[in-house]
Amino acid sequence: MKHSYLTLIILxxxxxxxxxxxxxxxxxxxxxxxxxxxxxxxxNREALSFGLLYRTQWVNFGDGAPxxxxxxxxxxxxxxxxxxxxxxxxxxxxxxxxxxNIDYSYSINTxxxxxxxxxxxxxxxxxxVDFSKLNIYDSNDPYFQENNIDNKLQPQIGAGVYYNxxxxxxxxxxxxxxxxxxxDTGSIENTQVETTAAERMHYFLIAGYVFDLSDKLKxxxxxxxKMVSGSPxxxxxxxxxxxxxxxxxxxxxxxSAAMSGLVGFQATDNIFIxxxxxxxxxxxxxxxxGSYEVMLRFELFNxxxxxxxPRFF
Numbered sequence: 347m348k349h350s351y352l353t354l355i356i357l358x359x360x361x362x363x364x365x366x367x368x369x370x371x372x373x374x375x376x377x378x379x380x381x382x383x384x385x386x387x388x389x390n391r392e393a394l395s396f397g398l399l400y401r402t403q404w405v406n407f408g409d410g411a412p413x414x415x416x417x418x419x420x421x422x423x424x425x426x427x428x429x430x431x432x433x434x435x436x437x438x439x440x441x442x443x444x445x446x447n448i449d450y451s452y453s454i455n456t457x458x459x460x461x462x463x464x465x466x467x468x469x470x471x472x473x474x475v476d477f478s479k480l481n482i483y484d485s486n487d488p489y490f491q492e493n494n495i496d497n498k499l500q501p502q503i504g505a506g507v508y509y510n511x512x513x514x515x516x517x518x519x520x521x522x523x524x525x526x527x528x529x530d531t532g533s534i535e536n537t538q539v540e541t542t543a544a545e546r547m548h549y550f551l552i553a554g555y556v557f558d559l560s561d562k563l564k565x566x567x568x569x570x571x572k573m574v575s576g577s578p579x580x581x582x583x584x585x586x587x588x589x590x591x592x593x594x595x596x597x598x599x600x601x602s603a604a605m606s607g608l609v610g611f612q613a614t615d616n617i618f619i620x621x622x623x624x625x626x627x628x629x630x631x632x633x634x635x636g637s638y639e640v641m642l643r644f645e646l647f648n649x650x651x652x653x654x655x656p657r658f659f
Contacts (some may be wrong), residue, residue, distance in 0.1 A: 370521065370548050371402060371414040371436045374598060374606045374622040374639050376570045376582065377659060381418045382432050383550045384519035385449035386465030386508035388420040389428015391645065391657060395420055399641040404626070404634035410439035410479065411634070423646075426453045428463070440479040445471040445502055447521075460511040467504035467521060472497055500524070506550075515659055516553040523547060549573045556658045564588040566658050583606065588658050594620070603627060604637070618643040 373379050379399055380387040396419045400470035403412040414437070419558040420430025428451040435444045448470030455461045506519025525546050554568035565587055572580040579601075586596030586608065594610035604627055610620040 356389040370572070370574075371401070371412075371416075371434065371579065372572070372600075373399065373414075373416075373635075374582075374604075374624055375399065375608065375641050377554060377584065377586070377612075377619050378418060378618075378620055378641055378643060379414065379418070379429055379568075380435060380508075380517065380552065380659075381420055382416050383447055383521050383548075384462070384465060384506035384508055384517045384550075384552065385432075385447075385467035385504060385521075386431075386451045386506040386517060386519065387428075388430035388449040388451040388465060388645070389422040389453075389512065390463060390508065391420075392422055393645040393647045395645045397641065398643075399639065401637065401639045402625075403637040404630060405636060406471045407634040407637060412436070412438040420449060426455075427451065427515065432467075440476045443471065445469060447502060447504070451508075456509075457511070460509065463508045463510075465506040465508065465519070469502045469508070471500040471502050472523075474498075510659075513556045514554070517551070519550045520547050521550070546575050554603070554659055562590050564591075564658055568659070573575070578602075586658075598622075601622070616645050616647075623653050 356620040359601060362570040370383075371381075376383070379397065381397070393630040397417070399414075401412075401414045403414075405411070407475075413523055415435045417433040418430060419420045420428055420598045423429045428449075429556045430449040432447045432449055433444070435442070437443075445650040447467045449465060449467050451465040453463040455460045456655065474497060477494055501524060502522045503524055504521040505523070506521075508517040508519075509515065511658075517565060549572070552569070554566055557565045559565050565585070568586065570580075570582040572582075580603070582598060583601075584596055584598035584606075586594055588594050592612045594608070594609040598608060600606070604624040606622055606624045608620065608622045612618050620639075620643075622639040624639075625631065626634065626636065
């Protein structure tokens with residue numbers, strides 16, 4: 347039964363019919379993974395910053411459940427420019443998709459504490475699909491007579507804008523402007539169905555504000571909205587507390603999808619570790635044990651005062 351449900355959901359997410367659009371990976375700790383969706387963030391932390399994130403979704407749901415890994419590195423390269431690399435590896439069912447992007451940003455100071463950054467993202471997407479991994483009821487079903495996809499390359503070009511002060515940030519981005527189709531249209535004879543998996547433009551809006559409740563306690567509400575044609579609007583809202591500039595505790599809600607708990611530790615001046623757990627609010631939770639994320643950020647500062655006043659975003 348689990349395999350049947352998993353196969354059904356995989357087909358939906360892969361966009362078997364042209365009316366569906368593939369969704370980019372989702373993250374509960376999106377506030378620590380900004381560069382992946384918005385290149386304007388590159389260099390914003392004023393340090394050589396490395397980030398690793400791993401997400402395993404729908405644990406114990408069955409073989410082929412989604413899991414995602416990301417790697418980012420970025421650094422300021424001048425007083426008003428940043429440069430970085432972002433890598434995303436996303437696996438679901440028979441599909442493995444990896445993209446490599448160079449991220450560039452240019453910033454303009456708007457006040458003593460505020461600046462607006464403009465970013466560009468460019469790279470390659472690599473897709474592999476092994477149809478033999480699907481648990482197909484009828485092996486002669488014409489929908490699944492496609493040949494496997496091996497190392498299919500697609501270019502990626504994206505852009506973003508990001509504004510921040512010491513307390514506030516907001517960003518708008520499109521990680522990839524190029525719409526691509528992974529499968530041939532009308533490849534099945536005598537059918538009226540177009541077997542295409544189309545990647546369409548995703549729009550991301552992020553925002554957050556830091557309130558100083560006391561010398562030892564900060565509060566940051568944050569939100570992320572993701573929109574893509576053919577899929578419902580995704581809305582994430584989170585509330586995080588930073589205690590003694592060391593420990594982060596928070597909760598999040600993904601509209602009509604999940605409730606989450608978050609915890610983070612500033613282990614040293616240079617190392618931050620984060621963990622998140624999602625409890626699905628959909629029927630999927632009856633067949634899984636939730637979703638988990640773990641992330642690591644390591645930074646090398648060129649300004650000692652940045653260590654004394656750690657950023658909450």
